[in-house]
Each structure stands twice: as structure tokens, then as C-alpha cells.
Amino acid sequence: MIASSILVVDDEPDIRSLVQEILEDEGYQVRVAADAAGTRQALRHRRPDLILLDIWMPDTDGIALLKEWSEGGGPPCPVVMISGHGSVESAVEATRLGAYDFLEKPLSLARLLVVVERALEADRLARELRGLRAESDGVDQPLGQSRVMQELRAQARRIAGHNTWVLITGEAGCGKRNFARYLHQNSPRSGRPFVEVAAGSLAGGSSAAQELFGSERDGRVSYGRLEQANNGTLFIDEVADLDMGAQVRLLSALTGQKFHRVGGAEPVAVDVRVLAATRTNLEAQVRAGHFREDLYYHLNVVPLHIPPLREHPEDIPELLAFYLERFVNREKLPRRRFSDAAQNRLRDHSWSGNVRELKNLVQRLLILGEGEEITAEEVNAALGSGAGAGVEAPATPFDQPLREARENFERMYLRHQLREVGGSVGELAKLAGMERTHLYRKLKALGINPHDF
16 A cells, blocks of 8 residues: 655644654655745645645744635645644634644644544545546446456456556447456555546647646646546546647656646656556557557556457346446436346347447436336337437427527537547547547537547
8 A cells, every 4th residue: 555645734843743753653654844835845846645734834824825725726635734722713714715624732643643544534535436426337346247257357356456557448338447447446556546537638738738737837736637646546548539749748757757747847756557448449540650659558568358248248137237226226217127028139239339338228218118117129119219329309499599509509419420439539529620628628518428429
């Protein structure tokens, strides 16, 4: 397990030294600062996992620092306030500004260690919750008891124990993101961050560079995805969508394990494990000159191929049962069950959209169907009508305001094109004639998730 990093900020040298010694004896990595200027410098050097922050300091007090961070989007990590002159008002103000807890001097060393442990654990759980909410399938591990899936999970667990980069390949919707999370959860970095970035969002422009590398401006630091993943795992989804400029920047940062923030003068060191996923044949992309050969070989240290659902159809009943329960419990949809004939029909389906297509089909049948049993005829109608692919009938928007009509058309157009290209934002950008960063913003504004396609 990689030790957590703690920044101790206090203007009293004896307290700084005592707290540092105690925390280091507990196995934490500890840095110290005496004032606000030293704190800002320490944050420019590296993002900590926790800050112990004194309220009363000679130049800028701790509450003022909290306000500064709050105005910039929130504290960079959990903050525990320390004060020898605390009051209810200052404790309330610190909590309002995002502090996790409040400790009074003289410090109780036992309480200090308990609060530190709880703050770090609360932050870890919050990261996991955000990850689960972002995870479209919402499963703890890849599902399936077929021989194929059991061997694949065993292979993933073997790979997880090593610090090598992994290239995860497979068709759209087959569960590459789930396996990336499974690798992280079974690795020595499991208690550290798992940070996901869509490769297409890193194309061109300063905003893309800031998303990955962060920025420094007017003495304030914004941490990018690389620093957020420090000591943990960085998952790059659809890595083939990286343009050449992004490939160069990423390769330089990951091989050297250091980079410069946008506007920063000093290099920042990071330690991240890289997992990348693609549905594209990267070797062919290298031969065509669209993907750097050196980046490909760095990513492809250990390959992990996820088979399509049609190659392990014996797992379909388990997947159907899982998603039925999930939608009944989470979305309060009516409980129904698949007849044996319906399940046999679904075993024979080609599943071009793989597990994601199955999940969407289950949700659709629960929403639109009636009766306790889902019949083979109902399944045939859903699959044969095009509903299984999410086809939507165009509506005539002449009775709508121009802005709404335009948004509806853009939404239908982009959803249609995403289906045509299997969810690849890079291919969609070419079809639509749009720059990828702008396209990602447009998809987000219209509520479209490329992973659904």
C-alpha cells in the first residue's frame, strides 16, 4: 500500500515537528509549512492527500486560505483545521468553507490519529462513490460464470499485482471499463485514486492541456487528471482517439513521470499506473501513421482482450437477472421475468452492442412492457423494431422555438451518427466536421454519453 501524503501547516515549530514525527511513525509521508506562503509553495510542488491547517498564522490565517481555495473550486484535498484559540464561529465557518473537521490545541494525539484516518477514509469512499456513479454498468466486478469469464478474471487478477501498463481491447460495450476498475481494485494501488479520462477530450487547445496537466495562475494551482491520479491509476478510454499532439504530451509525461502544469515553471513528479482501452486495432493505426509506435509499445506492455458477448452466451441469463434486479431496485421499475423461450432467443442474438446493448434492452422492456413475464414475442419485437439499437423516430419541430428545435435536431443527428460509428467520438468528429474538444462540450450540453453507443 502506498503511504498517504500529509501537509502539516502550523507557525509553531515545536508543534510542526511533533505532529510530523507522530505521523511519520504511523507510516504517512509528511511535509511541513510554517505559513500561507509556504503552504502555496508546497501545493505547487505536489498535491497532498490531507492538510492539517492552523487557523492563526502570522501573514494569512487558515480561514483566509480556505476561502481562497473555496473561490477556486474547493480545497485541493480534505482539510482538518487546528487552533489553540478556537471558537464555535470559526469552526462553523471552516466547515462551511469545506473543512472536514476541527481540532483544538493542545492536541490529543489519539484524537489526531483518529481524525486523520477518518478524513483519508472518507475521501477514499467519496472517490469510490463518484466512480460508481460514473460507471455506466455499476458492477463490482465483471459478471459471468462461463469458463471464458472465469479465466479472464483470473488473468486480470494476475496482471493486477504488477505495476505494468495494460492495453485493454475489445468491441464497444463489452466491459473494458469494468475490467479497468477490476484491475485497479485488485492491485496494490486499490486504496488510491482511479481517474478516468476520455482520450478525445485531450485533443488540442489549452483547455485540453489544463484538463490533463492542471495549471498555475496568480499563485493558484489547479490539479489536472495526472496529479489527481498520483500514486493511483490513470485509465485512458478509447486511446486511439488521441491526436498526435496529445500523444506526444502524454508520452513525455508518463515515461518521464514528470510534467509542467500550464503556466508552471517547475516540473511536477507523479507516479501513476496507466490502463488504456480501445476498440480499434492500434497496430493498424501505427502502420497507417495515425498512432505513435513508441506510445503503442509503452501501452501494450501487457494486453488484455475482452471477448464479445456472443462468444460466451451462457452468461446471458446471469446478466439478465443482474440488470433486472438493478433497474427494479434503483429505478423502481416494475418487476418482470424472462420466460425460458425469451432467454433462448436472447442467447441466439448477435449482440453487436455487447453487454451495454443487453442492459439497455432490459431497461426498455421493463419500461415499455406489461405483465409479469417477458415473452419471446416481446423480445423479438424489441430486437426487430430497431429499438435494441436505440433508434428514435424524428419529430417535426415546427411548433417549437427555434433554439429548442435546433437542439432537438442536433441531439437526433449526433445520436444517429454515434450509432453509425459505434460510439467513437474521433470518428464522429470527422463525420460532423467538428473539433473534438468542442464536440465533447456539445455532447455534454445535450446530455449524450458516447459510452451508451
